[in-house]
Every structure is written in structure tokens, then in C-alpha cells.
Amino acid sequence: xxxxxxxxxxxxxxxxxxxxxxxxxxxxxxxxxxxxxxxxxxxxxxxxxxxxxxxxxxxxxxxxxxxxxxxxxxxxxxxxxxxxxxxxxxxxxxxxxxxxxxxxxxxxxxxxxxxxxxxxxxxxxxxxxxxxxxxxxxxxxxxxxxxxxxxxxxxxxxxxxxxxxxxxxxxxxxxxxxxxxxxxxxxxxxxxxxxxxxxxxxxxxxxxxxxxxxxxxxxxxxxxxxxxxxxxxxxxxxxxxxxxxxxxxxxxxxxxxxxxxxxxxxxxxxxxxxxxxxxxxxxxxxxxxxxxxxxxxxxxxxxxxxxxxxxxxxxxxxxxxxxxxxxxxxxxxxxxxxxxxxxxxxxxxxxxxxxxxxxxxxxxxxxxxxxxxxxxxxxxxxxxxxxxxxxxxxxxxxxxxxxxxxxxxxxxxxxxxxxxxxxxxxxxxxxxxxxxxxxxxxxxxxxxxxxxxxxxxxxxxxxxxxxxxxxxxxxxxxxxxxxxxxxxxxxxxxxxxxxxxxxxxxxxxxxxxxxxxxxxxxxxxxxxxxxxxxxxxxxxxxxxxxxxxxxxxxxxxxxxxxxxxxxxxxxxxxxxxxxxxxxxxxxxxxxxxxxxxxxxxxxxxxxxxxxxxxxxxxxxxxxxxxxxxxxxxxxxxxxxxxxxxxxxxxx
Numbered sequence: 001x002x003x004x005x006x007x008x009x010x011x012x013x014x015x016x017x018x019x020x021x022x023x024x025x026x027x028x029x030x031x032x033x034x035x036x037x038x039x040x041x042x043x044x045x046x047x048x049x050x051x052x053x054x055x056x057x058x059x060x061x062x063x064x065x066x067x068x069x070x071x072x073x074x075x076x077x078x079x080x081x082x083x084x085x086x087x088x089x090x091x092x093x094x095x096x097x098x099x100x101x102x103x104x105x106x107x108x109x110x111x112x113x114x115x116x117x118x119x120x121x122x123x124x125x126x127x128x129x130x131x132x133x134x135x136x137x138x139x140x141x142x143x144x145x146x147x148x149x150x151x152x153x154x155x156x157x158x159x160x161x162x163x164x165x166x167x168x169x170x171x172x173x174x175x176x177x178x179x180x181x182x183x184x185x186x187x188x189x190x191x192x193x194x195x196x197x198x199x200x201x202x203x204x205x206x207x208x209x210x211x212x213x214x215x216x217x218x219x220x221x222x223x224x225x226x227x228x229x230x231x232x233x234x235x236x237x238x239x240x241x242x243x244x245x246x247x248x249x250x251x252x253x254x255x256x257x258x259x260x261x262x263x264x265x266x267x268x269x270x271x272x273x274x275x276x277x278x279x280x281x282x283x284x285x286x287x288x289x290x291x292x293x294x295x296x297x298x299x300x301x302x303x304x305x306x307x308x309x310x311x312x313x314x315x316x317x318x319x320x321x322x323x324x325x326x327x328x329x330x331x332x333x334x335x336x337x338x339x340x341x342x343x344x345x346x347x348x349x350x351x352x353x354x355x356x357x358x359x360x361x362x363x364x365x366x367x368x369x370x371x372x373x374x375x376x377x378x379x380x381x382x383x384x385x386x387x388x389x390x391x392x393x394x395x396x397x398x399x400x401x402x403x404x405x406x407x408x409x410x411x412x413x414x415x416x417x418x419x420x421x422x423x424x425x426x427x428x429x430x431x432x433x434x435x436x437x438x439x440x441x442x443x444x445x446x447x448x449x450x451x452x453x454x455x456x457x458x459x460x461x462x463x464x465x466x467x468x469x470x471x472x473x474x475x476x477x478x479x480x481x482x483x484x485x486x487x488x489x490x491x492x493x494x495x496x497x498x499x500x501x502x503x504x505x506x507x508x509x510x511x512x513x514x515x516x517x518x519x520x521x522x523x524x525x526x527x528x529x530x531x532x533x534x535x536x537x538x539x540x541x542x543x544x545x546x547x548x549x550x551x552x553x554x555x556x557x558x559x560x561x562x563x564x565x566x567x568x569x570x571x572x573x574x575x576x577x578x579x580x581x582x583x584x585x586x587x588x589x590x591x592x593x594x595x596x597x598x599x600x601x602x603x604x605x606x607x608x609x610x611x612x613x614x615x616x617x618x619x620x621x622x623x624x625x626x627x628x629x630x631x632x633x634x635x636x637x638x639x640x641x642x643x644x645x646x647x648x649x650x651x
Contacts, residue, residue, distance in 0.1 A: 005426040007169040013154040019407075019415040020146060020380050026407035027138050040095075040133060042502045047083040047539055050134045051095070056114060065266070066122050068105075070132060071114040078112045078550065081543040085575075086110055087242040087267035089137040090117060094125045104137065108266035112550075112567070118266035142354030146380035153383050160365075160390050167205040168386075168419070170426045175204045185230070186223050186255075190461075193220045196433040200224050200393045208374075208420060208432035209395040212454050213611035214440025214580070221370055221395055222251045229257065229347040233367035237350045238385045240377040240403075242267045244578065248372060249275060249350045260343065262351035262360065277342060277360070284338045336362075353381045361388055371395065374420040376577070378403045382419040394420040399453040400608050401577050437461050440580050442468065442484040445617045448638045449607055452631070469583060469615045475526040485617045487639035488514065490591060490648045491624040497591045505540035506598070508589045511620055512544050514651065515587050518618055519549060519568060522583055533581035534570040535609050537599050538589045545587065546570045573605045576612050584613035588621030595628030603631040610635075 043049040050070070057069035072079065084090060084107050093102040103123040109116040115134065125132075156162035166172040179202045184194055193216060200207045201224070209224075211217025225235045237252075237259070239245045245261070246269045252259045253275065261268055261276045268276055339360060343349065353371070369389030371382065375396035381403075386392060398421040405416045417425075424432060436457050438446055443460040450458035469481035480486075495510040515534055522532055534549070536542050549568060569581065586609050590597050600606065610617065619639070626632035639645045 004170050004173075004428070006171055007426070009154055009165070009169060009171075012169060013150045015413075016150055016380050017147060019410045019413055020143065020378075022410045023378075023405060023407045023415060024138075024143055026410070030406055031138075038502065043135070044080060044082070045543070046500075046503050046505070047081055047543075048136045050079060050082055050084065050115065051131075053115075053132045053134060055132070057116075066119045067108060067116055067266075068119065068123070069109075069114050069116045070134065073131070075113070079115060081539070081546050081570075083136055083539075084110060084115060084134060086269070087264075089139050091135045091137045092117065092119075092123055093133050093135070095131045095133050097125075097130070106264050106266040109270070118264070139354065142381070145354055145356065145358075145384050146378075148358075149383040149387055150380055152387050161387055164205060164386060164390075164392065168392075168423065172205075174206050174427065174431055176202045176207075177204060178202065182227050184223065185226050186219065189219070189223060190216075190437045192434070192436045193223070196220050196435060197224045197227060199433045201227060203391060203393065203431075206392045206394070206423070206431060208423065209393065210397060210432050210434040211395060212397055212435065212438065212458055213400070213449065213607075214438035214446070215435035215458070216437075216439055217395055217397075217435060218247055218251055218372065220435060221248065221372060221393075222255055224393065225252065225348055225368075225370055226255060226257060228368050233347075235348045236366040236369045236385055236389050237348055237372070238353045238356070238369065239372040240353060240381065241373060242352055244373045245350050245352055246272055247578070252348060252350075257348055258346050259348035259350055260346040262349060262357070263355035267352075267355070277339065280342050281335070281338050284342065289334060353377060353384045356384050356388065364388060365390065367391065368393065373578075375418045376401055376403055377418055378405070378415060379417070379419045379422065394423070396420055398424065400604055401574060402604060404574070439464055441611065441614055441617075442466065444484045444642050444644070445613055446611070447642075448635060449611050451638075452603070452634060453607055464614065467615050469522075469525070469527060472527070472582070472615070476524075478525060480521055481525050481527075481616070483644070484615060485639065485642060485644040486619070486646060487636065487644050488618065488620045488646050488648055488651065489623045489636075490514070490620065491622050493648045495591050495622060495648070497589055500540040503540060505538050506589055507538060507540040507544045508587065508591060509544065511587050511589060511591070512541065512548055514620055514648065515545060515585055516548050517651070518585055518620075522616075527583060529568045531582035532568045533576065533579070533584045533612060534568060534587065535573055535576055535584060535612065536587040536589060537573050537605060537609070539572055541587055541589050542570060542572055573609045577608055580612050580614055582614050583616035583618070584609075585618045586610070586620065588619065588626060590625050591622035592625055595625055597626055597629045597632070600626065600632070601629055606631065606635075 040051045044051050052072060053070040054073050055068050056071045059067040086107055086109060088107045090105055090107055091102040092105055103119055105117040105119040107115060108118045153161060153165045156165060167174050181198050182201060196209045197220060200209060209217065209220060225237060228235050237248050249259055249261050249272055259275065260280065261272060265273050265276045265278050273279055366389045368391050369385045370393045371385065372395050374394035375398040402416045403418060405411050437459050439461045441464060443465045446458055446460050450456050468484060469475055470477045475481055490511060495508060497506050497508045499506055519532060523529060534545055549570060588600060590600055623636050627636055
């Protein structure tokens with residue numbers, strides 16, 4: 001029986017604000033410690049920085065912003081593994097210049113050998129042949145928006161926001177109305193997806209769609225949004241990450257819906273940038289008038305400062321400057337009108353939660369807010385879109401990655417508990433519907449996760465239930481390709497882990513060699529490198545694997561030679577959330593006499609890693625170490641029960 005937990009308004013928001021400040025302070029201290037204790041090379045090694053960069057290319061675009069592409073001076077060198085992803089805020093500084101304050105930018109494209117950054121203004125270096133450094137930065141604008149949104153929700157009175165707040169703090173019970181089942185626009189939805197759409201549409205305040213791995217959560221959300229807009233209502237579609245927002249936007253456009261993307265164009269995938277507000281406004285005929293007025297205003301203002309032989313009449317310069325101000329005011333009014341008209345033409349507006357700008361939205365209220373990846377957002381981040389909507393649907397999976405929090409003290413106080421997870425605790429499962437048919441993985445890849453996390457409720461769709469690598473065209477049939485799961489136990493073989501020099505991570509060289517061997521075996525079986533992923537929970541192991549696989553030419557054994565778009569993806573667990581590949585190799589790294597599993601203890605991360613593979617999952621680890629934790633005891637027993645257990649001595 002669920003017991004509703006009511007939360008006092010003032011106390012709740014005061015606590016969240018304090019935890020938000022704790023996280024900000026932790027981020028600041030971490031940055032200072034990095035600068036104090038690490039050389040630039042060490043900072044690059046742990047993935048927060050890139051050093052010794054040169055400008056390889058210069059371009060314009062993205063709403064008038066400057067695009068600079070950086071790479072190593074030696075163009076044959078790849079960039080080392082790093083945490084700078086598309087959309088990451090960064091600071092560019094000139095190396096060797098102590099007076100350089102740096103320039104803030106946004107990563108607009110990240111590739112193996114180069115990284116492109118968008119700047120609002122042109123970075124001007126002191127020396128013509130300068131080298132540069134890029135450092136990951138914090139998002140202070142997003143933090144300010146979170147604080148302002150919580151203040152607004154706390155102080156709301158006699159408004160829809162106040163009513164929604166009271167429901168979310170369990171002071172008022174959420175209500176649902178009986179509705180007729182919708183006529184599905186997507187005829188391929190299964191029963192649980194259609195039921196989830198009906199349930200969400202019946203909500204007067206809030207509903208949760210729980211989407212375990214591979215169950216078509218985004219497909220369900222797109223159907224929900226289409227049902228809403230075809231009924232004449234509007235949707236604000238948000239998510240914690242730019243990748244998730246772009247995924248929703250892409251699927252909506254494919255379905256023929258008109259949607260607009262808010263946010264910095266550099267944070268949007270290139271193929272979707274034409275749908276961003278910035279570029280739509282820029283293309284509008286009236287925007288050209290506004291730009292001309294702005295240019296003329298600046299030219300007029302500059303002319304008032306120029307020296308002339310003849311003495312100007314009294315007040316003439318002031319009049320010129322006033323005229324320039326009036327022109328700029330008119331240009332701003334035109335731009336605001338264009339923004340309003342562009343936004344009014346879209347029933348669906350997509351953005352990250354922290355990317356919502358109050359000035360751009362200008363008091364606009366949407367009928368619905370659909371929040372994807374709700375389990376990956378801290379609660380303060382979730383309050384930003386709530387001030388712009390009348391009803392809320394949260395979608396995600398609290399058994400996968402939680403919000404990323406640096407402050408250990410804030411985590412102890414529950415800052416890593418999302419709004420979605422809190423509501424399931426405070427109000428109960430009666431506000432949630434779970435999707436139960438998954439379309440990604442072979443049944444034996446799925447079953448362990450289904451049992452441990454989802455009460456054994458998941459079903460594999462017929463299309464994937466027995467899908468093997470050997471079913472793919474041109475693949476050799478062998479024990480490797482005809483078996484969906486392999487666990488290779490390295491216990492007793494001295495596959496010892498090592499601490500990262502000058503770092504906090506760990507790596508396992510012999511385990512990495514075994515990973516490379518398995519990668520080569522998959523490629524030799526006929527599998528394209530682009531269909532393979534290598535995942536490790538440890539960044540040091542990720543870096544080692546990248547060096548070994550790319551440098552030793554594991555990719556080049558394939559016919560395509562590892563050409564663009566045909567590379568093996570090697571990343572951390574966090575980097576693979578929401579992703580999938582035909583074959584996935586997981587390197588667990590930990591191997592020690594003490595049975596310490598460290599970072600592996602977060603079973604939710606392992607749930608993500610274990611559910612990325614479609615047809616082949618290979619897990620490599622030391623059972624003597626990892627089975628000191630109950631989750632891994634169950635995992636190894638499951639692998640034994642399906643005949644997937646192998647000792648490394650068999651290799």
C-alpha cells in the first residue's frame with residue numbers, strides 16, 4: 001500500500017536551492033583543484049581538456065556565430081579521449097598567455113581528429129601562431145534559470161503553476177478523467193504503448209510513462225504529442241540532453257509534424273539546424289530589414305564620433321545618436337515580432353529544460369509539457385519548463401542512469417533523485433504506466449535486466465527475440481555469432497587492474513588486450529566496425545582501448561578500413577545511454593584481492609551497459625572480484641544458467 005508523502009513548499013524549495021548551491025560549489029572546487037594539481041597534459045589525460053590545439057578552419061553561420069575548428073598541429077594525430085561532446089560549454093584560452101581571460105563557446109561538432117566550437121565573437125589571439133587550450137566549463141546560465149524557476153514555483157498563488165506545484169508536492173492528489181481510447185496515428189504501436197498514450201491523455205495534472213530499455217519510449221511520446229496537436233493543443237517537448245531533444249525532433253519531423261527547436265544552434269545536430277529558431281528567424285524576410293536597420297544604426301552612431309572640419313550645429317551629434325538608438329529599438333521590435341510569428345506557427349516547441357529562455361518564450365503557456373529523460377534531470381532542472389505548461393508528462397527509466405552529480409554531500413541528501421523518481425515514491429505507481437515490449441535485444445540479453453529491475457515484466461518482440469549475428473548478411477556462422485551472450489571470466493589469470501597515474505580512474509591492460517582480440521574476431525566474422533561498441537565504466541580503460549584499437553589497426557582489418565562513419569565506438573557507460581549496437585563488448589576492469597568494485601556498485605549504470613546490444617553481448621570481468629557485490633553474483637549465476645559462462649583459460 002502506497003503512503004503519500006506531503007512536502008512543505010518553503011522547506012522543499014529551500015532544500016533544493018541549498019543542494020543546487022552545494023553542487024555549484026563542488027564544480028567550482030573541482031575546477032580549481034584540477035588547475036592546481038594537474039599539469040595541462042594531466043588535465044587532458046582525464047578528459048576535461050584538450051591542449052596544444054591549432055585553428056584548422058574558420059567559418060561563419062549558426063545564427064551569425066563564428067565557427068572555429070581545432071586539431072593537433074600534427075594533422076595525423078587524433079584527439080585523445082575527452083568529455084567534450086557536441087553541446088558542451090567550453091572555455092578557449094591562448095597557451096603561454098597569462099593575461100588571456102579566455103573565450104566562452106559551445107562545441108558544435110566533435111570528431112576523432114578535430115573539434116569545432118561556436119563563439120558569439122571572434123577570439124583574437126595575441127600571437128599569429130598561437131596554440132590553444134579547450135576546457136570543459138559549467139553552465140551558469142542553466143543554474144540561474146533553475147533557481148529562478150524554483151522561486152517562481154514557490155511563490156505562485158492562485159495560478160495553474162500553484163495548482164501543479166501542490167500536486168507535485170503531494171498536497172493535492174493528481175486527477176485523471178475517463179476518456180475514449182485514441183485512434184492511433186501510428187498503427188505499429190503495441191498495446192502497452194497505446195495504453196500509455198491513453199493514460200497520459202487522461203491526466204489533468206501529471207502522468208509518468210516508464211520506458212525500460214528498447215521499449216519504444218520515444219515512439220510512444222511522438223504518438224502522444226501528435227494526438228495532442230491534432231486535437232488543437234500545444235506541446236513543449238523537453239529533455240535533459242540535447243541528444244534526446246534532437247531525437248524527439250527528428251522523429252516528429254519524420255512523422256510530418258511542424259516543430260521548432262530552441263537553443264544554441266551549435267547544440268543541435270547539423271541535419272536538424274534548419275529547424276532551430278535562430279535559423280528560421282534569420283531566413284525570415286523581416287529579419288533582413290532588422291539586420292539592415294542594425295547595420296545602419298551602428299554606422300550612424302560611428303559617424304557621430306568622427307572629426308569634421310566644420311563645427312557641427314549644437315545638438316547635432318546628440319540627434320544623430322538618438323536617431324541611431326531609435327533605429328536599434330525598431331530593429332529589436334521587428335526581431336521580436338518575427339520570433340513571435342515563427343513560434344506561433346509551431347504546435348510543438350523542443351528544447352532542453354535548461355535551454356528555455358523566458359525572453360524568447362515571452363509569457364507563452366503550452367497546454368502540455370512532455371519531458372523525456374526525466375529520470376536523468378535533477379529536480380531543479382525539471383521546474384524550469386513547468387512554469388510554461390498546464391499539464392506534465394514525465395518519461396524515462398529511474399533504473400537507468402541517474403542525474404550526474406559531483407557533490408558527494410548533495411548525493412547523500414538525495415540531489416540525484418529526479419522529480420520522476422520522487423513522485424513514484426511520494427505518490428506511488430498509480431500515476432505511472434510501464435511499457436513492456438522491447439524491440440532491441442535478443443531474449444537472453446534482455447532477461448537478466450527484466451528480472452532484476454522490472455519484475456520480469458519485459459517481453460522481447462518476435463522481430464528480436466531470437467535475432468543473432470549469424471542472421472545478418474555475409475556473416476560467418478560460428479560459436480561467436482550463433483550465441484547471443486558470452487561472459488569471459490578472468491579470475492585467477494592475473495588480469496590485475498591498475499590505478500591511473502595522476503588520476504582517479506582505473507584500467508586493466510590485459511583485459512584491454514582481450515577486448516581487442518574479441519573486436520578483431522567480430523570483424524573477421526564479417527561484422528562491420530560501425531556495428532560494434534566497446535563500453536567500460538572507467539574512463540582510463542576507455543582511453544587505453546581507444547589507443548589500442550585505433551593505433552593497432554583493429555578497425556583496418558575490415559574491408560572499409562575504418563573509414564568515416566565505419567568506426568568502432570568506444571565510450572563510457574554514460575556516453576552510451578539511449579544508444580544501441582549489434583554487438584557490444586563490456587570491459588568491467590576491476591580485478592583485485594580485496595573484492596573492491598568501486599564505481600561498479602551502481603547497478604543502474606550496469607543496467608545501461610548490459611542493454612545496449614541487439615544480437616551479441618560480451619562481458620569481460622573477474623568473477624572473484626565482482627561477485628563480492630550481490631548484483632554481480634546474480635549476473636554471473638544468470639550467465640551460467642544460459643550457458644554463457646566461459647573461463648579466460650579457454651581463450
